[in-house]
Amino acid sequence: MxxxxxxxxxxxxxxxxxxNRPKALNALNDALVDELGLALNAFEADxxxxxxxxxxxxxxxxxGADITMMAKFSYMxxxxxxxxxxxxxxxxxxxxxxxxxVAGFALGGGCELAMSCDMIYAxxxxxxxxxxxxxxxxxxxxxxxxLPRAVGKAKAMDx
Numbered sequence: 001m002x003x004x005x006x007x008x009x010x011x012x013x014x015x016x017x018x019x020n021r022p023k024a025l026n027a028l029n030d031a032l033v034d035e036l037g038l039a040l041n042a043f044e045a046d047x048x049x050x051x052x053x054x055x056x057x058x059x060x061x062x063x064g065a066d067i068t069m070m071a072k073f074s075y076m077x078x079x080x081x082x083x084x085x086x087x088x089x090x091x092x093x094x095x096x097x098x099x100x101x102v103a104g105f106a107l108g109g110g111c112e113l114a115m116s117c118d119m120i121y122a123x124x125x126x127x128x129x130x131x132x133x134x135x136x137x138x139x140x141x142x143x144x145x146x147l148p149r150a151v152g153k154a155k156a157m158d159x
Contacts, residue, residue, distance in 0.1 A: 001042070005032035008039045013050035015043035018057075025063035026056045028109045037090040044094055052094065054117060055101040058125070062110025091116040102126045115150055 001008075007018040017039050019026040026032075036054070043049045056062055091098055091113065100106075100114035103123035111128050114120050122128075130147070148156040 001038065003035045003039070005029075006035045006039060008042075010049070013048060015039075015046070015049045015052040017043075017052065017054045019055070019062055022057055022059075024066060025060035025105060026110065027063050027066040027068075028113065029066035029069050040090050040094050040098075044096055049096065051097040051099060053099045053101050054091070054113070056104065056110075058103050060104040060110070061100070061102040061106040061126070062113055063105045064108025064110050089116075102128075105129075111147075115147065 003020075005019070005021055007016075007020050009016040009018075017036065019028075019032065019036075021027060021029075021032060040052065043052050097119065098117045100117040100120045101123075102114050102120055103125050105127050106114045107127070107129045111130055114128070150156075
C-alpha cells in the first residue's frame with residue numbers, strides 16, 4: 001500500500017512506522033491516523049513481525065492533533081465523525097507489542113499516542129506534555145487516565 005503520511009518499513013522481525021508530516025511536526029489528522037491503523041493491521045496480520053515501533057522525527061514524535069483541521073469542526077462534526085476515537089484506540093488493541101520511540105515533541109495527542117503504546121523509549125530530547133489543560137480543555141484520547149497510570153498520580157498532577 002502507498003502511504004502519504006507515514007513511512008512503513010520492516011527491519012527483521014520489527015515493523016517500523018514513522019510518522020511523516022514534517023511541516024506540521026507530525027500533527028495527527030484523520031489521514032495519518034487512518035494510515036496508522038492500516039499499517040498496524042498489516043503488521044499484526046504478518047506472522048514474521050514480532051513487534052511494532054512507532055516513531056517520528058528528531059524534532060517531533062507528534063505535536064498533537066492537527067488543530068487547523070479541528071478548528072472547522074462543530075461539536076456534532078466531531079461527535080458524528082468519531083474524530084478522536086476512530087483508529088486512535090487501534091494501538092491499544094494491537095496484540096503484538098507496540099513501542100513508541102520518542103524524540104522531540106510529544107504533545108497533546110502525540111503524548112497520548114505514545115502512552116497508548118506498550119512501552120515508551122524516550123530520547124534525551126523528548127518533551128512530553130498535555131498543553132490542552134492550559135486552554136481549559138481535557139485531553140481527548142484518554143490522557144487523563146493514561147498519564148496517572150504511567151507515572152503515578154503525584155507526577156501526573158505536577159505535569
